[in-house]
Amino acid sequence: MPDFSTPARPLVAGDAQGELLYADVGLSFWGGVDPFSGEVIDRHHPLSGQVIAGRVLALPSGRGSCTGSSVLLELILNGHAPAALVLAQPDEILSLGALVAQALFKRGLPVLCIGEQAFANLHDQRFVRVEGGQVAAYAVAPDDGWQPAPAEADAQAGHGPVKLSEHDRALLAGTHGKAAQVAMQIVVRMAELQGAGELIDIGQAHIDGCIYTGPASLRFARQLVDWGAAVRVPTTLNAISVDQRRWRALGVDPAFGEPASALGDAYMAMGAQLSFTCAPYLLDSAPAAGEQVVWAESNAVVFANSVLGARTQKYPDFLDICIALTGRAPLSGCHLDAGRQAGLRVEVRLPEAIDDAFYPLLGYHIGALAGRQIPLVCGLERAAPSRDDLKAFGAAFATTSAAPMFHILGVTPEAASVEQALGDEPPQRVVRLGAEDLLASWRELNSAASPELDLVALGNPHFSLSECAALARLCAGRRKHPQVALVITCGRHAHQQATAAGHVAVLEAFGAQFVTDTCWCMVGEPLVPPSAKPLMTNSGKYAHYAPGLVGRRVHFAGLAACVDAACNGRVDAVLPAWLTPPIRQGAR
Template sequence: MEFISHGRTLVAGDAKGELLSALVGLSFWGGVDPQTGVVIDQHHPLRNQSLAGRVLAIPSGRGSCSGSGVLLELILNGHAPAAIVICEREEILTLGALVAEVVFEQSIPVLRVEREVFTRLGEYRYARVAGPSLQLFHEPPVKDWQPEQAQHESSEYMTIRLDAVDQAFVSGQHGKAAQVAMRLLLRMAAVQEAEAFMDVSQVHIDGCIYTGPASLRFAQMLVDWEARVRVPTTLNSISVDKRRWRAQGVLEDLGAPASALADAYLAMGAQPSFTCAPYLLESAPRFGEQVGWAESNAVIYANSVIGARTMKYPDYLDICMALTGRAPLAGCHLDAGRRATLALEVEMPEGADDAFWPLLGYCCGSVCGTEIPLIRGLEKSGAGPNELKAFGAAFATVAAAPMFHIAGVTPEADDQRSEHQVRISLGELRQAWEVLNTAASPEVGLVSLGNPHFSLEECARLAALVRGRTKSADVAVIVTCGRAVHEAAFQAGHVAEAEAFGVQFVTDTCWCMLDEPVIPPAVRTLMTNSGKYAHYAPGLVGRGVRFGSMAACVEAACSGKGQHELPAWLGQGRSEKALVLSQRPV
């Protein structure tokens, strides 16, 4: 043994293996193949590495709430890391391991260590996690070790106050499904260091995304246990267009289980909203309302733009809150958990178009990591809901933080102060542009719009941009949106105008779930105005990406070519290829 340290056990266990470490957080959804454990995020330093059987050390998770579902798949199919070591607050991956343990009696250890210890991990090649102990080696550890006894879960939440409502769930008075849900909530409350539980008025479920057999197995177990939601519950985008997947040519081995997963949540009483933008629904929460939302962009929007209160809840904890109406009283549910800890000074370039907002969100999310930022310099920007939606989705893709504040724009920003300050210059924006524009060729075969789902206003703007124009026959244009928005856009005539241009509308699902044949197999390069999809697409669908404004996307649809030059507001010509912009390392 070369080095030993102790940390905080989040999920107990004993495992060893080759050490695989990075100073940048990793989103398992969109970043790791749930069937093989290979890192598919082409912007991450661990890209193309296999996590299977290795001790993975990253500062924290980041990005999508569905990372818990991917880790559960990996644990049950035998391709998970042997253990996970982190140094920041982390709940998404932790919850995946907890579900595996509590529901399926399989798991991997998760250990949080001090930042000073974490920064030393790169010096070693092998590691062993044994309860709270982290042991590091230059050579493979000896084989004659004895696994430590895992601590009993009840000891982890003895200090959490349970009222009569909570006790009824724990004792099984409301059935087995609610009892198991409360067990998972208790384990997460311990991780979050909550002292009590609170009521939530509504829940948005992200766990309806099909990550593999484990996601369906979990939901069907709850149905078999006669699970029923206790508060109004909306469903996120699912993995297929539920009403039209067969007509779109989606294979049965994806379409059938993905649709069955949605049916399971509907059977529990959830609403068939099927949108990743629940803030566009009439049921959107009000300022100060305590809710339990999953889906990274939705959480960011709810907290930051609406001023509702939710944690960045992992998949599967969402249904636990829906079945109980309870959530740990911690984090962003409290005033203290919503305070800015980092100030970002930015400047809006003269003449900036709508691509500025996702680009800036990507930069800010990359810099802040787990810290909640106060962003200054946009007081006169006139940012509205669509701009903040685009900003927040890109921010959530690369950040672990649950919210942001923009001075003069978002509702709680005026109360924020932070001495720690970072400036984001035009140079950082150019660097992010290069990172998101991965295609070598300007040729475009697909224009991808609606990640997150299009709003009614965006449908109207697209209709105006394509009015009287002719699309190239070689370019597909696809918009994803929720059923409610699609119906409103249809009634307003926006759908007809867009379809006359050649736009195809897809509902129920979103771009992070779409693949061939909805994406034409011959397409090698796509163009999008989404910072979120520009980040994920190279790993998810293996295509090069062109990123730009909505108007630039329409130009590409007409010409078959994406802009190769930087937009005028970013500077003339192409900037030099920059290093990959990523979450600020520890």
């Protein structure tokens, strides 16, 4: 008999059993799990170093990157996936990866949601069996010869409670081709999981699935191309995994560079624009307030909702292109007024004389507090954060949170008042923060103990024109240390703007190097020099992911400190004045 049993909501049906691997912290599969081995590589996560292959993985939910669905697909197809996923809360990103594996490749794994209370009861269990929508836990693995029932196809799309138009039904019937048919099946299935009663037209899409996570990501895209896929709305592409024009000159291994570049080509063959940026809000095509769009890439989603006032869910890789191929999206979550209301109120005691490191640090800290809740941040009104500050805040927030947006009182467009952001409801939680509360997150991001420095990595998310200008002012008339590389990633559009404004010439005279099309979270050796030890960044997002992605410890600080370190060839490990405790001057 099991020690504990609970009914579950199957997000993706199936039976399985295995040793339990439990964590009470959400996990981003992209940047957090090696897609080729199943090892947890998020060095800030309690499961770091564990291997998920063949085990029942229990998490509160996913978090972080939209590319988690692509990583899960890789794991399923290469045999390193967990036996099942048991979640406290529904997670569209992880569910979508399993659904795509099932719909296109006849493979998959069960994904189940059991709620917060039942999830907490798994904490001390050792073995889990998932069967018929029931989750049973055991202190010792049962020896009863149990075998899972033969896998059956999940519920057929179009047979659920989602209201469909005649055009939707024509897409499902295959009238508009195989690619649109399969895409519509996936869209409707996800709408059912989300509880959406109908679909809506969307004005544009931003595709995150062009990031190369392995053969499965390219196989998926090429299958759609072979089926005649063509996008129905204006569609931009996220940063890809290589600088498409220069990857050979940069020394990238063709075994990686060729398929990574080919993946970008496959999406362009479907009609997507050659944009290759993780900051599509910097493009002229950025959506207007209230516009219904479908964006993937976690930082872009958060910026679109929070700063632009556009409306998008945090769309997983693969669902983004499915919606672009149909022009239809589930009417749920942030597409609705009710899905944009804050549930967490954060009162910030603003330190004096902050620098630009404050915003990514604050976003990182609040993201970890928020989980899936949308926060309202109060106390920053007199600071008047710039768009670059909000970009840095949002990217770090999206790294540690599963929420699709934030509000900042008096700053973001849907937070003119507390009542507007909260929807005239009291907050579910109230948290108060001062500089002293941020010290633990500062130390978490500063994982490097040595003052050594080999690389300064800037542009995660992609640098804007104004960031290029700010960096050029800091670098003008100076020269970096010969042993330190300073590399900036940005989109082609921003690079052209910065070149025309003269900033690129100033920065190249300093010794900086620009790389376009790709972003730091996709970059490895040799752009990260094989001999490089610690690196430095002003990005809270990259400071979190780099130890797992490239195996380097990180110094995190503001932009001016990054430039000083690049010139000195070392990092002076001193807290910024606004973060320094009164009785611990100079502590790290």
